[in-house]
Amino acid sequence: MAETPDQRHAQRMARKKTVVDGAIKRATEDRGVLLVLTGNGKGKSSSAFGMVARALGHGMQVRVYQFIKGRRDTGEEAFFDGHAGLSWEVCGEGFTWETQDRARDAEVAARGWQRAGIALADPTIDLVVLDELTYLLQYGYLDATAVYAALAARPPLQHVVVTGRAAPTALTELADTVSEVRDVKHAFRAGVRAQAGVDL
Ligand code: ATP
Numbered sequence: 001m002a003e004t005p006d007q008r009h010a011q012r013m014a015r016k017k018t019v020v021d022g023a024i025k026r027a028t029e030d031r032g033v034l035l036v037l038t039g040n041g042k043g044k045s046s047s048a049f050g051m052v053a054r055a056l057g058h059g060m061q062v063r064v065y066q067f068i069k070g071r072r073d074t075g076e077e078a079f080f081d082g083h084a085g086l087s088w089e090v091c092g093e094g095f096t097w098e099t100q101d102r103a104r105d106a107e108v109a110a111r112g113w114q115r116a117g118i119a120l121a122d123p124t125i126d127l128v129v130l131d132e133l134t135y136l137l138q139y140g141y142l143d144a145t146a147v148y149a150a151l152a153a154r155p156p157l158q159h160v161v162v163t164g165r166a167a168p169t170a171l172t173e174l175a176d177t178v179s180e181v182r183d184v185k186h187a188f189r190a191g192v193r194a195q196a197g198v199d200l
């Protein structure tokens with residue numbers, strides 16, 4: 001007698017369960033992971049801030065450094081402001097095409113990086129978000145080798161999330177988890193301006 005769709009589904013799911021259970025069994029290590037969220041599509045920073053919520057929900061210590069700040073009125077900053085276990089620092093002064101001042105941008109970047117470096121050396125910090133860090137590497141505002149060395153030497157259980165377009169290969173090679181958000185469509189190109197709750 002021919003198999004019914006329900007039987008076929010049950011068999012497919014049983015095979016899948018064997019594969020998934022095997023993979024789960026093999027992943028036994030606990031350690032800090034370095035995540036890179038890159039690509040031209042929307043959803044990198046908001047994903048990192050989602051992890052901030054997750055970590056705070058677990059009572060973890062979180063530090064956020066925003067290296068390039070398009071605007072000062074983001075919902076997540078207002079929402080997380082004053083939350084126990086979190087400090088949120090805005091180290092940048094706007095997108096680089098707005099300031100158009102390389103020396104000043106580089107100086108601001110270096111100051112921000114210095115502050116982030118303190119968190120990256122502190123084993124009591126569980127999660128560090130380095131939002132839009134890739135631009136500082138791309139424009140040569142920071143010594144990339146020193147940045148990679150600090151990331152590699154961080155406390156073994158500390159998680160770090162780096163966001164920004166065009167992540168350098170050396171960074172993605174160092175990372176444990178890399179996601180590239182692809183730009184399929186964005187409402188902005190159809191004339192929709194940045195919307196509260198979506199873009200900020
Ligand atoms: P989000 O903060 O919404 O997660 P993001 O971090 O992936 O976005 P960025 O490159 O940091 O994206 O840009 C931040 C702002 O630019 C957001 O308001 C976002 O909606 C907008 N944006 C992101 N990608 C695009 C795109 N491909 N076209 C137009 N606007 C974009």
Ligand code: MG
Pocket residue numbers: 044045046132163164
């Ligand atoms: Mg972003």
